[in-house]
Amino acid sequence: MSETAEIAGTARPGIGRARTLLLAVVCGAAVANIYYAQPLLHTIGEAFGVGDGTAGLLVTASQVGYAVALALLVPLGDLLERRRLVTGLLAACAVVLALAAAAPGFGLLAAAIALVGVTSAVAQIAVPLAASLAGDHERGQVVGTVMSGLLIGILGARTIAGFVAEAGGWRWVFGAAAGVMVLLAVVVRVGLPVVPSTESATYPRLLGTVLTLVRDEPELRRRMALGAVGMGCFTILWTSIDFLLSGPPYHYGPALVGLFGLAGLAGAGMALLAGRLADRGYQRLVVTVALVVLAASWGLLGLGGASVIALIAGVVVLDLAQQALQISHQSVIYALAPQARSRVTTAYMVSTFLGGTLASAGVAVVYPAAGWIGVCVLGGAVAVVGIGVWFLPRT
Template identity: 50%
Template sequence: MASSQPVAPKSAADHRADGPGRGTFLLMSVAVGLCVASNYYAQPLLDTIARELHLSSGSASLVVTGAQVGYALGLVLVLPLGDLVERRRLVCGLTLATAFSLALTASAPDAGLLLAGTAITGLLSVTAQVLLPFAADLAAPHRRGQVVGTVMSGLVMGMLLARTASGAIATIGGWRTVYWAAAVVMIALTVAMHRALPQYRGNAGLPYGRLLASTARLLADEPVLRARAAIGLLAFACFSVLWTSLAFLLSGPGYGLSDAEIGTFGLVGVAGAIAAQLAGRLADRGRTKLTTVVSGLVLLGSWGLLALGEHSLAALLGGIVLLDLAHQGVHITNQSLIYALRPNARGRITSAYMTCYFAGGAIGSALTGVVHSNFGWSGVCVLGAVLSVLLVLVWVDSVITARTRLWELWAVARAATTAAGLLGLIAFVLRLTM
């Protein structure tokens, strides 16, 4: 049976009382960004890889699919280990293994080894999701939301900058250099984390098989986890709807942008890093209802601007910023709440939540393909708005089910009115400038 005490010199209670220094959490944020980035390096390189290895575009796209399948398996099979295995050893082992999988990709002579390398890298990149509950465990309770927001900022920046860095390095040294460089960085990161992170052992006290089964059981037993998993699913579905369809709009006759120009739109998502910090601080103050309802309504309002964005760049950019702010606001609030449920099961709670979360992304992408081919950009915006309405309804149902005090509903109504007024003002100003 796993020990219920951390193996570090300080006890678990000591860690939660004061927590590590800010530098440790910044390192964890960088680590999260680098781990998640390893799943996105290939996306701007697919054409170059296909030409060098003599692959069709369809075969080359399997590189991305393989990474996604690997990541899904990692969420189910690897992530719960955070509740069983000593955390620093697990994280450092995963990042070192990632260095080898990146090297395998860099040296791949054919499609088979290339796919194997990227799939293994995808599975190991769930290290980012191991680090998030690890940071929550180490943080003092009154700083947990802020710490989660800080570490999540690294994830957002990793997703945003991976494609840009990959394209720039490949232009200078070829696509293989991207993976060799990433492997070296992962080795350096492993050394840094081994020196900086405290030892901390999970206390699930279950064999691995029962640990996996208990992950599903948590969804059945925890109504807050179920509600927040559904909200996260719908939020990431909205995010996926936008980014799956945006390239079609920007490359079409209305804008006619090149692939490189379209890629720069991802940098607009830096707003998500700001939202992660703000939502984390509000969660620490107990304002999770406020952040959820405002984020939900901003998410809904963003689709109105995005609809105008078919013919207005200002409206399109405004809609992208609002959607990313809202998506991250919901996501960070969700994580702050679910991490407070069962401290000894944070790895499994994260596994259950993130599996639902990424299922939402897959659902959003699949629906977008059908809707866009039949109804174009307007249909995509309607789809996003419908998903946003569903998100708000799921949250309202969870609030009413959990507690029906009139003063809470009145506070929600005031927040909703304020958010709606701000959205109306933004839309009015944009309308005047178009």
């Protein structure tokens, strides 16, 4: 069997712990770049003289960039040698992070953050790469480990950004992140093997096959819709919580706001557990329970407008549910087309991050009009839609 066939198929003995951890770090560090701004929205808004609603559009800009890259760049993981692709995107990410750190105005900062979103999609090339390198017996657990790194990056970004901004200002956050990307580009170049492509089609045809996969795989379509719901809830929470914690009754500074990211890190353990359960065939039960828990979490979060204990509990519960859903969805979609895992990832993640983009835009409208309770009602409604999608008849 050829090396390409081994990577796409079932004959590989395993990825190895060191490479799994490396890819988890790459995912976490890359995806953190699009979340550094979230706990800093109020601070950045004050620096440039814009309101909270306008500052919240930085989240929208990063996720629009991310979604564009998911559609146009991630499929290249099936077409190009993947170590070189990952290394190049990490280097490009370092450049645009440096531009964000030096941006003289809000418009230029938003443009730079959109490009950060584009290049940070390297995280979604690393996830199917890990799934391809893994053996069949360990794929769910490997994906769970890499995704736990991604979650730690998302939520740890808030804590890191808060402390760095408190110590040296928000610009230092993006400057330090640029240095991390340079370091990771070097480590990936040294630590990963050459990983050949699994596809020889032209680039336009490659993009066309993404739509073919969506058309031909009803379970992929279902998981795409559920991915959008989960990311929508996640984004509603983490886009709006900065506004809640920065204002009455809390009045927290960037460092304390950033610490709330630690409350969500319990989801990293859930990612590992969900991966193991997927390997054992329990993913349907996991999805059913997680969707119900996701909806219930918004009740706790609603109480969090006046109770920090309820707020922390709601954050933990929502992130546990979202990570269980994410791992269960990915363990299913990667089994649908082993030779096209990057393209399957594109279909799923474009839907997921479009859900996040719509949710962040929704927060920009709802929070100024209805406050924290309004966004909790919005999040609960989105979760209920997910339950409806899950119980639709299967064709």
